[in-house]
Amino acid sequence: DTGVSQDPRHKITKRGQNVTFRCDPISEHNRLYWYRQTLGQGPEFLTYFQNEAQLEKSRLLSDRFSAERPKGSFSTLEIQRTEQGDSAMYLCASSKTSSGELFFGEGSRLTVL
């Protein structure tokens, strides 16, 4: 499968714990985006990368959220000290160019108890 893959697909954690999600984009895709989606809402922008450079992080995102793309390939999204409000689907998407279509992964669903 050469699509965008995300791991884990589901994560249940207790409030206060740290979680990390991984995204493997399509090979040679330069742009990588992280979005968060809750039921009935559109994908909410979190952050994006051009190769290994993080270009922007949403101002709505607290300091508990951090993302990396160390070698310009896979990316990780870490949430520290999770809160119940962090429960959502975390979507990763990649594109070949800065203006190209986004290819989404299946998402990582987070449930914080």
Add this chain to the structure above:
Amino acid sequence: GQQVMQIPQYQHVQEGEDFTTYCNSSTTLSNIQWYKQRPGGHPVFLIQLVKSGEVKKQKRLTFQFGEAKKNSSLHITATQTTDVGTYFCAGKDDKIIFGKGTRLHILP
């Protein structure tokens, strides 16, 4: 900051009726993209519009990009049950920002 607004939030139509969703951006866009998300699925790319006033068609779907490159619309002619899902516009200024989507329900 950049905002993308989409209306209506929900639309119920009888099978065979037409459907339209509208998208407006707070800023001028370099391009606009449309995605469809089926229940339980992830967004899937439909089309990208780049030029001012551009109109593109995909079978029963017609996409328009406004002259000022700040608004767009998606029109579906003669809806079918396979059209069920949520349609999102996504505006690109630098990053890609999604609207809240229009959820389409088809009544048989």
